[in-house]
Amino acid sequence: MxxxxxxxxxxxxxxxxxxxxxxxxxxxxxxxxxxxxxxxxxxxxxxxxxxxxxxxxxxxxxxxxxxxxxxxxxVGALLDAKAVHGGRSARNHLLSLAQLSGIPARRVDEVLGVVGLHEVAGRRSKGFSLGMGQRLGIAAALLGDxxxxxxxxxxxxxxxxxxxxxxxxxxxxxxxxxxxxxxxxxxxxxxxxxxxxxxxxxxxxxxxxxxxxxxxxxxADFARVRTPDSEPQQREKLSAAITEAGGHVLPEQDGALRVTGLPLPRISDLAHDHDVRLWELSPHQxxxxxxxxxxxxxxxxYRSTVDQKEGLQQQLPPGAQxxxxxxxxxxxxxxxxxxxxxxxxxxxxxxxxxxxxxxxxxxxxxxxxxxxxxxxxxxxxxxxxxxxxxxxxxxxxxx
Missing domain, CATH: 3.40.50.300 (P-loop containing nucleotide triphosphate hydrolases)
Structure with missing residues (x-):
């Protein structure tokens, strides 16, 4: 711990x-x-x-x-996968760590197999890709079990x-x-x-x-509700019913409704009571x-600022947006x-x-x-x- x-x-x-x-x-x-x-x-x-x-x-x-x-x-740790002598092979790098810690040499080949580097164990680490370097770092962390x-x-x-x-x-x-x-x-x-x-x-x-x-x-969890796209009056009818029942309704870009303040069964009952067909009624977490x-x-x-691309775009006047x-x-x-x-x-x-x-x-x-x-x-x-x-x-x- x-x-x-x-x-x-x-x-x-x-x-x-x-x-x-x-x-x-x-x-x-x-x-x-x-x-x-x-x-x-x-x-x-x-x-x-x-x-x-x-x-x-x-x-x-x-x-x-x-x-x-x-x-x-x-304790095993991987903090910087590039902290390896580039001239050493993967096996020699792990072998030197094992010798310093009194770990049997056979453990080196075991962890090379665990991380999938056994076929390139003799290659110098300076030629490793970023992902291969990560695998070698994980092998070093696992070396002492x-x-x-x-x-x-x-x-x-x-x-x-x-x-x-x-x-x-x-x-x-x-x-x-x-x-x-x-x-x-x-x-x-x-x-x-x-x-x-x-x-x-x-x-x-x-x-x-x-x-x-x-x-x-x-x-903030909410329910996503969708009525037939060809019948916008049904969406308006359901929205009014939900609001009257104490819920809150926000329109989504695809025509669905985002409903908070009411559980799903209550929304379903309101739709049934007002004869509104539902295409979707799903919870969102x-x-x-x-x-x-x-x-x-x-x-x-560290936050990005808006790139105005000087000379290509004109900056909006204050208050315009x-x-x-x-x-x-x-x-x-x-x-x-x-x-x-x-x-x-x-x-x-x-x-x-x-x-x-x-x-x-x-x-x-x-x-x-x-x-x-x-x-x-x-x-x-x-x-x-x-x-x-x-x-x-x-x-x-x-x-």
């Missing part, structure tokens, strides 16, 4: 991570998400003892990394077959009772791979919950990507962590009023069971006055 308590990391007057606490438990794939510059790589480096925290501490199986006996045989594994963007450069292989590998490792901590920007892949999520923004914890709970807490974008919208530091709304802004559950200020409190998201399916008030329910991943409240800590997100940037992968 990995446990971080009050982790803070400053580089001069820049704070990359601030008062971060979480646990990564064995037996599950835990996804580590956050925008660029949010402190993910810095956090992983502190877990592995490559960076010393300014405050707080992090342990693996109850010990700091540098206190673990024969740490490479207990560790119980704790950390992967930073493990599917970077892999083809669809390779991505599926990594997904199945992560799940298999977790099923064996290992601790698997995976950082990635591919939301679609995280939705298929991860069981639990830890999300940070500007170096602070934003979410620590299961994937299902994360999507539920950061999305946000994807992990939609939920992630909604939560982290205010924590993104209304500004684009920020998705989810102003709705219950929308928030983003502000930069920590001097003497301020650690970030804590506001509690939104609960809602049931499709915006309807929830029915009374029994108190939920305690969340095993819930974190104890942390004592306030002072932080620097200006805290733009900053973490060491990794050099671009060669293509």
């Amino acid at each position: 990995i446990e971080a308590v009050g982790l803070t990391k400053r580089y001069g007057d820049k704070t990359a991570v601030y008062n971060l606490s979480f646990q990564v438990r064995p037996g599950a794939v835990t996804g580590f998400l956050g925008p660029n510059g949010s402190g993910k790589s810095t956090t992983m480096r502190m877990i592995l003892g490559l960076d010393n925290p300014t405050a707080g501490h992090v342990t693996i199986c109850g010990h700091p990394y540098d206190k673990l006996p024969n740490a490479p045989r207990q 560790p119980q704790v594994l950390l992967f930073d963007e493990p599917v970077n450069g892999l083809d669809p077959e390779g991505i599926l292989w990594v997904r199945n590998l992560m799940k298999a490792l977790a099923a064996e009772g290992r601790t698997v901590f995976v950082s990635s920007h591919l939301m679609s892949e995280m939705a298929l791979t991860a069981d639990h999520l830890i999300v940070i923004g500007r170096g602070q914890l934003m979410a620590d919950m299961s994937v299902r709970d994360f999507i539920s807490h950061n999305s 946000a994807s992990l990507e939609e939920a992630y974008m909604r939560m982290t919208q205010g924590a993104v530091d 209304p500004p684009m709304p920020v998705p989810g802004q102003g709705q219950p559950g929308w928030y983003a962590p502000p930069p920590p200020q001097q003497g301020g409190q650690p970030f804590a998201p506001p509690q939104a009023a609960p809602t049931g399916p499709y915006g309807a008030p929830p029915a009374p329910a029994a108190a939920p069971a305690a969340n095993p991943y819930a974190q104890p409240p942390q004592a306030p800590q002072s932080a620097p006055q200006s805290v733009p997100s900053a973490e060491p940037t990794k050099s671009e992968d060669a293509r």
